[in-house]
Amino acid sequence: VPKVSEAHKQRRREQILDGARRCFARYGYEGATVSRLEEETGLSRGAIFNYYASKDALFIELAMEMSKRLTDVWLHEGFRAVLDAIVREDPDWLAVQLEATRRLRTDPGFKELIEEREEELRGERSERLEQVRPKVRDDVPLEDAVVFLSFVANGLALRHTVGDPLPDLDVIAQLVDQGVAPR
Amino acid sequence: VPKVSEAHKQRRREQILDGARRCFARYGYEGATVSRLEEETGLSRGAIFNYYASKDALFIELAMEMSKRLTDVWLHEGFRAVLDAIVREDPDWLAVQLEATRRLRTDPGFKELIEEREEELRGERSERLEQVRPKVRDDVPLEDAVVFLSFVANGLALRHTVGDPLPDLDVIAQLVDQGVAPR
Numbered sequence A, B: 001v002p003k004v005s006e007a008h009k010q011r012r013r014e015q016i017l018d019g020a021r022r023c024f025a026r027y028g029y030e031g032a033t034v035s036r037l038e039e040e041t042g043l044s045r046g047a048i049f050n051y052y053a054s055k056d057a058l059f060i061e062l063a064m065e066m067s068k069r070l071t072d073v074w075l076h077e078g079f080r081a082v083l084d085a086i087v088r089e090d091p092d093w094l095a096v097q098l099e100a101t102r103r104l105r106t107d108p109g110f111k112e113l114i115e116e117r118e119e120e121l122r123g124e125r126s127e128r129l130e131q132v133r134p135k136v137r138d139d140v141p142l143e144d145a146v147v148f149l150s151f152v153a154n155g156l157a158l159r160h161t162v163g164d165p166l167p168d169l170d171v172i173a174q175l176v177d178q179g180v181a182p183r
Helices: A006-031 A034-041 A045-051 A055-077 A079-088 A091-106 A108-120 A122-135 A142-162 A169-180 B006-031 B034-041 B045-051 B055-077 B079-088 B091-106 B108-120 B122-135 B142-162 B169-180
Strands: none
Touching (some): A006 A034, A006 A055, A034 A055, A055 A108, A079 A169, A108 A122, A122 A142, A169 B169, B006 B034, B055 B122, B079 B142, B079 B169
């Protein structure tokens, strides 16, 4: 059996995640059947589930990838760039993530799976939290500031999915900075 | 036929709205069947649909009622009180409203119905907007400030439905005030 290289595995993972994201966006969570996941990724169910244990695991991975990516944008380009990045996301993909909040309430298995994954990423997360420290005023608790920013980001995502007219994002970023940015 | 008094009609409307809110929260939008709406309101479908044209109309009315109520809280008690009011809402009811954002994208009839209702309430809305003017700094566009506050409110609602630990709401209100409140 030839050894599969790390680079190859990484490309496969990306192929699966990209296809799955499109599939969830197009058909909704329930509608993203295994056959449709095969179609959108161009891979067999065997190949897909070789990398991700289940449809749930795939969905959670995608949601966490987005959250991580947006944190990186904040870190390297500022919160104004985060707002732009959200508006560039596929509204259907954002909508299906919002839809999942109800499942989080009604399906204990789904919630457990997320908590396990968060537990695994705890170290990475607290490292990132340290990195963003200089972006936040000293006199504001860092965790509260991060949650505040997530409120604004999620509020924008929600509005973007609904298709309501967007506010001036420069103004929004300024309002956020007034509270959070170091003086 | 005895004439039904305005007060009686008003009580009936409240009875229907309260029962319907419980019903949507408990069973989700799809699961809130007409029989279950009858059960939760204690009224027949004839009585219910005499006041509200459809399940959609009932749902939209409830969502708009909440949005109006929270604006009144902001006006009379400040934004800190809005945050408290959101945390006091039934998370299941908030979750079903979030769930509806996907339907808004996929069901043009639902979207039209909302737009019609918003059109009817346009006068009332711009009147309320004038009332909140003194709550917002002169140099911040009023519409943008209102959208910003809705981002924070919706972000909190989302977190509340998910059941993640809530931040210190005093800190959140302070961060908001830094940007929005008159100096």
